[in-house]
Amino acid sequence: MAITDKIYVKNHRQLASQLETSFPKGAFKGATLDILFQGEGLAKLNEASRDRVLEFAEDFLDCDCQANPHCGCAERKFTRYLLELREQGLGPQGVVDVMGDDYMLYAYPGDVRNFLDDSIRTLEAVEALAEVDGQGDVAAKARQKRDDLV
Numbered sequence: 001m002a003i004t005d006k007i008y009v010k011n012h013r014q015l016a017s018q019l020e021t022s023f024p025k026g027a028f029k030g031a032t033l034d035i036l037f038q039g040e041g042l043a044k045l046n047e048a049s050r051d052r053v054l055e056f057a058e059d060f061l062d063c064d065c066q067a068n069p070h071c072g073c074a075e076r077k078f079t080r081y082l083l084e085l086r087e088q089g090l091g092p093q094g095v096v097d098v099m100g101d102d103y104m105l106y107a108y109p110g111d112v113r114n115f116l117d118d119s120i121r122t123l124e125a126v127e128a129l130a131e132v133d134g135q136g137d138v139a140a141k142a143r144q145k146r147d148d149l150v
């Protein structure tokens, strides 16, 4: 399962009752993207929630793909956002705290830790393959990225 399948909407029940409809807890579920982040219900949310929801839509759902918001861009951008937080030196709990402040989302720190470990292992594999392949610059780039994450 991708990390974006393990990102949840904070105050889920409260938001659903403000919107007077139900939607899944998973932030990147199709129905959540439609109802919470793109729906006409925005006006029904209280101000603090609305700001966070709009912030998320602006930062992750701003592509021009025809399939938006179901094109996969949001998931890719959010994954990059998590890696950037790590590069800034945050640990799993810190990452969870910041996504809560920024977008009213949460995840379990253990899931974030697994995601970061997997990312590091992927970069190590890329580096090893590139070296075998004689692509020194790719290997160097992968090593650099990895060093930024550990």
Ligand SMILES: [Zn+2]
Pocket (backbone or CB within 6 Å): 063, 064, 065, 068, 071, 072, 073, 074
């Ligand atoms: Zn897109």
